[in-house]
Amino acid sequence: MSSLLPEPSGPGRLSSRMVSIDVYGQLATAILRNDIPPASRVNINAVAVSLGVSATPVREALARLESDGLVTQLHLKGYRTTDLLTQREIRDLWQFRMLIEPYGAGHAATAASPDQIAALEHEINSFTSAPTGSDFDSYQDFSDHDARLHGLILEASGNAIITRAFERTHCHLHAFRLAYNSSAGSATVDEHIAIVDHISARDAAGAAEAMMEHLANSRDRLLPLAKEG
Amino acid sequence: MSSLLPEPSGPGRLSSRMVSIDVYGQLATAILRNDIPPASRVNINAVAVSLGVSATPVREALARLESDGLVTQLHLKGYRTTDLLTQREIRDLWQFRMLIEPYGAGHAATAASPDQIAALEHEINSFTSAPTGSDFDSYQDFSDHDARLHGLILEASGNAIITRAFERTHCHLHAFRLAYNSSAGSATVDEHIAIVDHISARDAAGAAEAMMEHLANSRDRLLPLAKEG
DNA sequence: GAGAATCATATGCTATATGATTCTTGCAAT
DNA sequence: ATTGCAAGAATCATATAGCATATGATTCTC
CATH class of the missing domain: 1.10.10.10 (Winged helix-like DNA-binding domain superfamily/Winged helix DNA-binding domain)
Structure with a gap:
């Protein structure tokens, strides 16, 4: 302490x-x-x-x-x-995200209001590249950005219950706790851009697919950092 | 008060x-x-x-x-x-359940241990018919049974994260609060039996489908009771 | 009748008491 | 000498009581 x-x-x-x-x-x-x-x-x-x-x-x-x-x-x-998440728990948590976030991205593509599209693009534009510094704070900023973006997408899908269930997993908190630079690669930035591009283009299937790929990649980036269990 | x-x-x-x-x-x-x-x-x-x-x-x-x-x-x-759930929120909540519970039932069919199968069947056997009385307590007993059964199925799927996310929606609490006899029909009992039968028979696709149908039905039973919103 | 001032109520916090848990110490037995 | 155990001390979690301030309603003034 x-x-x-x-x-x-x-x-x-x-x-x-x-x-x-x-x-x-x-x-x-x-x-x-x-x-x-x-x-x-x-x-x-x-x-x-x-x-x-x-x-x-x-x-x-x-x-x-x-x-x-x-x-x-x-x-x-x-x-x-609590303990840090084990590999098993990471896998389970990402499986959960894979059930709800592609659905959310797909519905966001059809249901998002112009304001929500604008908010998504604004969020994307606020982090066009991974953090350059190596300090705790800039990683936290990026992690917050990541959490906001995923939250905004689910919000744009119009289902507040699912949004809340997602937020309550605090997956970004857990990932950050595991290793606070885990989500800060330039690959993450590119994948985010791809997802939002599909949503802006009202391409539901493409958005869902891009989200699914992004989750699989982020899971694989995270798994080596967790203890077996 | x-x-x-x-x-x-x-x-x-x-x-x-x-x-x-x-x-x-x-x-x-x-x-x-x-x-x-x-x-x-x-x-x-x-x-x-x-x-x-x-x-x-x-x-x-x-x-x-x-x-x-x-x-x-x-x-x-x-x-x-909080306010009672609106029709919109019921729909959103049941949409959430439809994303995770068929997945859970399907995986339970392949992953459940013999003990977990036994627990499912024991839970089914404890309520072979809808409550006959009309008092608060017997409805609550049935609601608790319903919550336990759905929880056990997700648990048997082996994904503790999803199980916890489901439990935290407290969907049974909200449904019960909306109308405390909402889940106590004999149709509910039959649907539960069908789901567990498929799981016991290790039929993943059938279990997932039975769960999806059950959720659609329970949603339709509940929707008329909620206020528009 | 509208706005300002007053007052009652309830919140959110601090300080304190109580009892459970855990650590330490001492003694006996192997 | 070392281990096992028990009694007492210290620590810490939980609950109670009480205080200072914000809120909301009522009353008063213009």
């Missing part, structure tokens, strides 16, 4: 009524960066002191992180960070 | 350190029974007093219920129960 935050909150307190979201973000980042290693206990009080808040908002943040799959709670034994 | 529990906890306190799970269950039941109507505010303190506990375990339960989609939190405005 130890000092998750540069400055806890200092004597000049912040508004003190908007802490919980921040605690959530700080804790999530700490887990993703492996500042809190996988499968290790999370001491609620230590986190509270480290972040300069009390236990209650930490508890709330941990409850949310549990539903994100980043921690698990053991009754009367507190919270532990 | 008003009296969610027959007896709060009284002066003879219960074990006092296993409360939160119970609070969760009591609240979930209260929402499902429409004791707390859809789209209404949930007063944390009132719930706490009603259940004879303090605010903290109620907050934890609400955090979990939020990830279940039964309540939503608005900052500084507290929690509200």
Whole structure:
């Protein structure tokens, strides 16, 4: 653990009524960066002191992180960070994505509004190449871009339930945690462009196929990084 | 609100350190029974007093219920129960199920262990007919059976990620909340039997097809009960 | 009747108490 | 000397109580 935050909150307190979201973000980042290693206990009080808040908002943040799959709670034994995904789990997760994302891309091609098409192209244009730096932050930026793009495509398909189910897998979080440069290749950029091009051209079959290929490739990029299981 | 529990906890306190799970269950039941109507505010303190506990375990339960989609939190405005699903959302949710459950049934037919087959058949045998009574509890029993069966099938497919994504949709909760006798027809029983028969016979294509039909039928049984949207 | 001021209510947090778990220490037995 | 076990101490999770502030409704003023 130890000092998750540069400055806890200092004597000049912040508004003190908007802490919980921040605690959530700080804790999530700490887990993703492996500042809190996988499968290790999370001491609620230590986190509270480290972040300069009390236990209650930490508890709330941990409850949310549990539903994100980043921690698990053991009754009367507190919270532990979850293990990294195994190869088996990566395969299972990507199989899930292969069931819903090609469907989403195909329907996005027929159902997306002009605004949604524009949003997709704007997202594509914001990352025309893989990050050049090698720092944590630029990889995280790219991972966020990746997550946004896949989310936008499902959103454009018009099915909010499926979009939400996808978002709740937090596949990008898990992939990022496994290796935070895993999605940052130029191949990823090219594949994204191909998918959005098919959607813009209203080519449902092509969009679904491009998405399926992209998922197969990203899975194969990720698998060697995971432990067997 | 008003009296969610027959007896709060009284002066003879219960074990006092296993409360939160119970609070969760009591609240979930209260929402499902429409004791707390859809789209209404949930007063944390009132719930706490009603259940004879303090605010903290109620907050934890609400955090979990939020990830279940039964309540939503608005900052500084507290929690509200969510609306009932609209026809559109039912359709979207069942579309999601149609993407993953036929896949699950098909893979269960090839991948299920003998123990898992036995568990499926045991579950089938525990409800060979629709409930005869008209009370809340027997409908809930049947709804639970339905949820267990669909969960077992996905589990037998061997993909834990998909199983979890399915469980998190809480489709049975939402269906039950919409109308608690919606899944209790004898047609449902017959369709369940057909699916499990195909799985037991290791007939993947037949299992997938039977599941798809079952989902289409259950959706059509449910749709008239939902509001347009 | 519209806008400003006031007040009640409920939220979100802090501080604290309680009890379970876990670690440490000491002693006995092999 | 080393291992096994038990008792006590320390730690930590969970729950309670209470406080400060934001929200929303009511009342007052113009």
